[in-house]
Amino acid sequence: MYFAGVDAGSRTIKVVIIKGSDLTVSGFGIVDQGVRQAVKAKELLDKVIRNSKIKIKDIGGIVATGYGRNALSWADSKVTEITCQAYGVKQEIPNARMIIDIGGQDSKIIHLDSNGIVNDFVMNDRCAAGTGRFLEVVADRLEIKLKDIGRYSDKAASPSKISSMCVVFAEAEIVGLLAAEEAPENILAGVQNSIAKRICIMAGSGFKGPVVFTGGVALLPGMKKALQDCLEHSINVVKTPQFTGAFGAALLAAKDKY
Amino acid sequence: MPECKKNKCCADIKKDETADCPINYFQNQVENSLDYAESMKAEGAKIVGIMCEYTPRELIMAAGGVPVCLCGGSVEMVEPAEKVLPANLCPLIKSTFGFSLLKENPFLEMSDLLVAEITCDGKKKMYELLAKMHPLHVLELPQKPEDKDAFKHWVAELNKLKTALEQRFSVKITAKKLKEAVRVMNRERKLKRELAALMKSDNPPLTGRELLDMKSLISGMPEDFKQYEKALKMLPGRKIKPAAGKRVRVLLTGVPMPHGAERVMDILEENGGLVVCQENCTGLKPILEDVKENTGDLLTAIAKKYFNIPCSVMTPNKKRLVQIKQLAAEYKADCVIEVIWRTCITYDVESVLVKKMTEEELNLPYLKIETDYSPSDTARIALRVQALYETVKGRKSSGRFEKKKTRKGR
Incomplete structure (x- = not known):
């Protein structure tokens, strides 16, 4: 069967x-x-x-x-x-204790107990900042293919600071950065850091590892690093x-x- | 006798199949209250609007007044209110004020006086605007209940309210009238408590929504008392659908759900839950304690009862946590769900403590739902609620799947 x-x-x-x-x-x-x-x-x-x-x-x-x-x-x-x-x-x-799932439309943090049963969860689906959609919008604006995002952000010398909490406003912020001739890789790295920051807030302070990263956004190499730096914790990406x-x-x- | 309009609510009542079932009677709570208010006003009674459970209805009743709750629950009133009030404000405050702007709340329009309780900052400042349109007496609540002088201050505030009522309505609040009012309110609280206690059963005979609806905007209505008594006789043994036994038992806490703002309650119960306990101001919170009747100093006894309400505007508000703990045990809750009206800062911040206590002391799953009166986030809330119920069930059955898997030697 x-x-x-x-x-x-x-x-x-x-x-x-x-x-x-x-x-x-x-x-x-x-x-x-x-x-x-x-x-x-x-x-x-x-x-x-x-x-x-x-x-x-x-x-x-x-x-x-x-x-x-x-x-x-x-x-x-x-x-x-x-x-x-x-x-x-x-x-x-089997011993995972926290899941970071970033999909196209929402992102979530799921805390598991030692038996792998859901203990608690936090979801962000009110706004697209902190989701894959954010990266799509930015990649489109920078004329970069989604699958190449990781390669670009790896090259960033100094990631831009993106502070807007809303994708529409963030896009305006990016237009400003482009006008100031900021390098696309710095902008992309900045966006990834901004998503990572939102995820860190959702994760809270008392989370337990191992931390596992799932969802389409986990396919982008730069995101794992951005999350690890922000969480100050190692992250496993599932296969x-x-x-x-x-x-x-x-x-x-x-x-x-x- | 009014005929049963909603078959679903009395279809399962055995003793009285088609006749007037109490649940149905309360479906017309607004009309019932309006009829009562109009007839009382015609007889010379004063209508007194209140917006918080800290206001002792006993004082108003003893002054010949009819206390009516004015808390707005209508989403329709939010947008008009935003023309004056900031958009970033609690929907309950906006809705209450919107009713006033549009003159759409008949109770507010017929009120001879409003008692404006200073609880949160949003209400406090809204009252200043409301006072331009309605006669209004401000009742100040102490905020540090553990302070030595807090209770003294509260008694003084109630004395000022008593004087204001007496002067405005040219009456004398006598000990006899006060005693009678206390008796009426104690009886109402007792009946409502007993109704709520039906939910302690493993198979509660009504839903949380039905229980929430079994109230009126006005306290002390004689017909309500008859209906409560009837409900207490008729409801035990009634079966609800889906069957109560299969549903996740929810302890609901947080902000009140005034008439018209029951959307979250419905989401909780339409996705496999049963709200067995409502620890909020439209539920058990204001009716758990009575006023001591056999005492020489009734005003102090009244003050004591209301002083003890554990609202998030108080600091610290330790009693609320103790109360949730007790209620979760009494009502055999499977989880705690807290509803916060967006920008209700005191409940929102206090939710940190409620979550911690729920998870660490009750060892139950906790979910906070922050929303307003607009239906835009219904699907989002439903997803979280479903996930929480799955978590409850997953915890209950954990281990089963794993054991079988090992046996199969995977």
Whole structure:
């Protein structure tokens, strides 16, 4: 028996299929989010099932998570991304005590107890500063591809200070920096530091490690460093940070049956 | 007899299927209160608006007044208020003031006097603007309840209120009238306490929202008392849907939820929770203690009761933490959820202590919801609430999955 986790996030949809007997990953896939997300998600799920060389009848359960989870009527149950992240991370890094998850539309801090159970969580989704969307806006303004952000910010000699708490105002601040002929790499590094600062505030003072970094933004090399410097704590990035939520959802689907 | 309009609320009441169920009666709390206020006013009674639970309704009643709560809960009144008041202000204050600007609150318009309690700074300064439109008596609260002279100051303030009422309404507040008012208010508090205590059951017979609705804007309405008594007889054994046993038991704390501002309560209960205890000013907080009746000095006894309300405007406010602890145990809470109206600084800062106590002493999950009256963040709040409920359930069942996994030798 196999189990599927579908994470319908704000920017992308992720699917992970695991084998119930040993909880290993059999297949996974990702697609950009769109208007008809239930259809998009189903197409992706079908594709991952095909690629995994199994049949739909082999799927013993589907758990949906992410912003769009309630739109996926064909899922057996819906679980919040907070619980799914915790399950996904725990499977990969069993002794993790804090998760930093930065996605497209929100960022969250999840504190786990010594058994990997969620103790407390803090979310930022009122504004885009502190999320992947912020980086997208800035990369676009600087004419840099998102995937190259890490390479650029590594080169920064002196990161700019970006103090605005709102992406729209921050963008105006960046326009000012560009007008003053500030180097793009310094601006990018400044933006990453600004996101890291917001995350640090959310993490609070009494957090425990190991700290695990998940979500699409964890793919950008510069962010890990910015967060480590700000938190003054080492950070582990999971192997496939975009898929932790979907993986956790698949584990939860299996949990009911095994 | 009014017919039951909402089948969902009395469908499960066995003894009285279609007739007037008390829950339904209170669905018309505003109309009920207005009818009462109008008839009392016609008989010569004075309408006295209040905006805080520290005001002793007993004094107003003993002066022949009808105390009515004016706290605004309507989102519609917030925007008009922002034309005058700063946008960055608590929605309860803005809504209350907006009603005054638009003359939309009939109780405010018919009030002969407002008692303006100085609790937070926002209210205090709003009262100065309100005073330009309505006769208003300012009641100053002490802020350091542990100080030796705090209580003396409070008694003096109540004496000033007593004099103000007597002079304005040309009456004498006699010991006899005061005693009668104390008796009425004690009875009301007792009935409400008993209703709230129904939620201690493993299968509470009503929802938190239904309990929240079982009140009127005016205290001491005789018909309310009859309905409370009836509810206490009828409700035990009633079944709610979804079944109470499967829902996460929530202790709600923080700011009051005036009529019209029950959105967060609904979010909590529509996502798998049941609010079993409301430790706030529209819940148990003001009714846990009564006024001592058999005493020569009733004014001091009244002062004592109200002095003991643990509001976040007090410093330090140790009693609130003790109270939450006791209530969480009595009502078997699974988690504590605190609601803060945006910019309510005193509750917001105090939430640091509530969270710490909840997590360290009660060992329960805690969630703070900071919001206002606009519905824009409903989905965001629901996500956090769902995640909290999953956390509660996860903690309860932790270990189960892991044990099985190990057995399978992964």
